[in-house]
Amino acid sequence: MEIVPLxxxxxxxxxxxxxxxxxxxxxxTVLRAFQQLRGADIPGVIELAPAYTSVAxxxxxxxxxxATETRYKMFEWLATRIRGVVAAGADRGRHRSSASPGVRLxxxxxxxxxEFALDIxxxxxRAKTSPSEVVRLHxxxxxxxxxxxxxxxxxxxxxxPKELTTPRREVPRKEISPGSVGIGGAQTGIYPLRSPGGWxxxxxxxxxxFDSQKxxxxxxxxxxxxxxxxxxxxxxxxxxxxxxxxxxxxxPRRRSSRHTSESA
Amino acid sequence: xxxxxxxxxxxxxVQDLGRSGFREFGVSSGGGLxxxxxxxxxxxxxxxxxxxxxxxxxxxxxxxxxxxxxxAWCGGEFDVSIxxxxxxxxxxxxxxxxxxxxxxxxxxxxxxxxxVSGGIDVPAVLGSRSTDLRAQFGGFxxxxxxxxxxxxxxxxxxSLPLATGISMWTAPHDWVSAVMPKPVLRFVRGVDxxxxxxxxxxxxxxxxxxxxxxxxxxxxxxxxxxxKRADESDLISEAVAxxxxxxxxxxxxxxxxxxxQTIGGYPKIVHVITVDLGIAAQLRAGDRVRFSEVALIDxxxxxxxxxxxxxxxxxxxxxxxx
Numbered sequence: 001m002e003i004v005p006l007x008x009x010x011x012x013x014x015x016x017x018x019x020x021x022x023x024x025x026x027x028x029t030v031l032r033a034f035q036q037l038r039g040a041d042i043p044g045v046i047e048l049a050p051a052y053t054s055v056a057x058x059x060x061x062x063x064x065x066x067a068t069e070t071r072y073k074m075f076e077w078l079a080t081r082i083r084g085v086v087a088a089g090a091d092r093g094r095h096r097s098s099a100s101p102g103v104r105l106x107x108x109x110x111x112x113x114x115e116f117a118l119d120i121x122x123x124x125x126r127a128k129t130s131p132s133e134v135v136r137l138h139x140x141x142x143x144x145x146x147x148x149x150x151x152x153x154x155x156x157x158x159x160x161p162k163e164l165t166t167p168r169r170e171v172p173r174k175e176i177s178p179g180s181v182g183i184g185g186a187q188t189g190i191y192p193l194r195s196p197g198g199w200x201x202x203x204x205x206x207x208x209x210f211d212s213q214k215x216x217x218x219x220x221x222x223x224x225x226x227x228x229x230x231x232x233x234x235x236x237x238x239x240x241x242x243x244x245x246x247x248x249x250x251x252p253r254r255r256s257s258r259h260t261s262e263s264a
Numbered sequence: 265x266x267x268x269x270x271x272x273x274x275x276x277x278v279q280d281l282g283r284s285g286f287r288e289f290g291v292s293s294g295g296g297l298x299x300x301x302x303x304x305x306x307x308x309x310x311x312x313x314x315x316x317x318x319x320x321x322x323x324x325x326x327x328x329x330x331x332x333x334x335x336a337w338c339g340g341e342f343d344v345s346i347x348x349x350x351x352x353x354x355x356x357x358x359x360x361x362x363x364x365x366x367x368x369x370x371x372x373x374x375x376x377x378x379x380v381s382g383g384i385d386v387p388a389v390l391g392s393r394s395t396d397l398r399a400q401f402g403g404f405x406x407x408x409x410x411x412x413x414x415x416x417x418x419x420x421x422x423s424l425p426l427a428t429g430i431s432m433w434t435a436p437h438d439w440v441s442a443v444m445p446k447p448v449l450r451f452v453r454g455v456d457x458x459x460x461x462x463x464x465x466x467x468x469x470x471x472x473x474x475x476x477x478x479x480x481x482x483x484x485x486x487x488x489x490x491x492k493r494a495d496e497s498d499l500i501s502e503a504v505a506x507x508x509x510x511x512x513x514x515x516x517x518x519x520x521x522x523x524x525q526t527i528g529g530y531p532k533i534v535h536v537i538t539v540d541l542g543i544a545a546q547l548r549a550g551d552r553v554r555f556s557e558v559a560l561i562d563x564x565x566x567x568x569x570x571x572x573x574x575x576x577x578x579x580x581x582x583x584x585x586x
Contacts, residue, residue, distance in 0.1 A: 004455045005452065005455075005535075005560055006454075006455070006503060006504070006505050006508065006532070006535065007452060007454075007505050007507045007508060007535030007536075007537070007538070007563075008452060008507075008535070008537050008538050008560060008563035008564055008567065009505070009538055010503065010505045012455070012502055012503055014502075018500075019500050034288075046284050046285075047284045047285050047286075047287045047288075048287075048288070049287040049288040049503060049526060050288065051501060051502050051503060051526075051527050052500050052501060052502065053500050053502070054500075054502045054503070056287070056502065056503030056505075056526075058284070058287065058505070061538075061564050061567050061568065062567070062568065062571045065564070065568055073561065074564055075560055075564075147501065147527060148288060148289050148290045149290045149501070149525060149526045149527035150290065150525060150527070151290060151398065151399060151525075152286075152289055152290040152291045152292075152396075152399045153289060153290055154290055156501075193398075193399055193400070195398075210289070210290075210399070212389050212390055212396075212399070212401035212402065212406075213389070215390070216286075216289060217286060217289055217291065217390060218289035218290070221288060221289065222288065
């Protein structure tokens with residue numbers, strides 16, 4: 001583990017130094033550190049956020065200075081506290097019989113019709129297969145949210161079948177419709193808001209990925225599992241007209257799933 | 265109580281000290297880009313320091329008040345008037361019902377923060393009244409102001425601190441006017457500092473950079489010496505923060521501001537220190553800016569010193585009014 005400053009009011013706890021080698025295990029470790037740090041009540045902490053291999057730790061230097069005698073060496077002071085919390089948590093983790101708790105699996109309906117799948121031919125060509133096979137592969141895999149970012153609620157999903165890896169478009173689109181499902185490199189994701197973007201679009205979901213009036217405001221959070229279910233254009237319309245962004249307790253079909261080995 | 269936006273100006277939005285607690289969902293901190301200036305303006309009108317005010321970019325804003333209020337502003341060099349009376353930055357000004365407040369074009373700098381007694385009383389969304397312009401929520405209907413908007417105003421926490429005219433009291437000049445004719449931003453090293461070779465790093469601290477026109481609340485894009493990386497290995501995306509200077513493959517650095525994304529995959533060469541973010545918020549197209557290094561411990565020392573002075577200022581103001 002490495003702790004590095006991110007300016008004077010934040011730091012990054014790098015829990016692992018690689019991601020692609022073992023995404024599942026890396027995410028479990030990072031999320032465990034995230035939960036432990038969140039529960040640790042370290043003075044001056046403002047907010048924490050996990051991403052791939054690391055946890056960002058934002059703090060108020062004024063509040064930290066009030067809590068410590070060292071005053072100016074607050075980075076070292078915080079780093080020591082953080083190391084202690086994460087190390088203690090790792091010990092407890094080792095004593096547990098199962099390393100990973102049940103993680104929510106969310107099924108996301110996607111309409112892969114031509115109208116929404118603007119770049120599916122490019123993806124198919126690169127994979128040397130047909131568009132329908134792209135849909136089959138994309139909707140058969142199980143994914144995991146590696147990070148939420150880019151715009152509020154945008155999930156970066158790991159677990160894309162290797163054949164579907166497609167580099168970003170050379171010229172990004174100026175505007176992408178909310179709900180668009182795309183492939184960017186070895187990841188897939190969903191655009192929650194109207195925004196520019198360079199990923200290859202292969203479908204669209206009627207679900208709302210981000211709603212500032214809800215808490216939590218995003219449909220997904222880091223670590224959660226995702227599957228895509230192919231739906232028709234009619235189903236897309238009827239789902240869109242329903243109240244989208246369902247409450248967490250109902251809505252898209254879900255089951256909890258045990259830790260599995262890497263799915264990609 | 266309310267105020268009418270008779271002219272919205274170039275780009276005006278409701279901002280407070282920003283949003284926290286939703287970064288894991290990709291929500292930026294946002295808020296007034298010079299949050300310290302906004303805090304000072306709020307104290308000058310008798311508000312809680314975190315009340316929502318207006319962030320004005322490049323001026324042109326005109327307001328008509330429906331009720332009597334006290335206003336104050338901090339920021340670049342703008343001509344501001346209440347009726348026909350000039351209101352200098354860092355002074356409180358009394359506004360009568362029906363009176364107008366006008367912002368001219370800035371001579372130096374590009375942004376100002378206006379506090380109004382009682383604060384702009386829009387609903388808090390995800391814990392803040394700040395407008396997230398990219399995701400279009402918070403503030404006034406999630407957007408920049410338009411001509412004719414009617415903004416709700418809150419009720420002052422105490423009696424109005426000023427019954428008439430312009431206040432004698434003011435705040436230190438560099439707090440209320442965070443503009444420098446030749447801006448120098450202080451930085452601490454970023455995690456990817458070592459990915460750049462010595463001559464590139466020397467250029468960062470010895471040469472001037474020019475602000476590009478495509479800069480906004482997300483970041484200031486800089487032209488000048490190219491900061492090419494020594495190694496081209498791919499980086500894993502991780503957190504960025506306001507103040508982070510990241511360097512895309514084209515070698516043109518981007519200084520991130522309050523509305524920046526929560527994560528990024530470009531190398532983080534340095535971070536502008538918190539006490540200089542108010543100066544960064546004044547950079548506009550064509551401005552030249554330089555950078556100089558400080559130790560992390562000094563960044564904290566400067567921040568704590570300013571905070572102690574702010575505390576004294578707060579106490580001083582409250583004594584003055586009793």
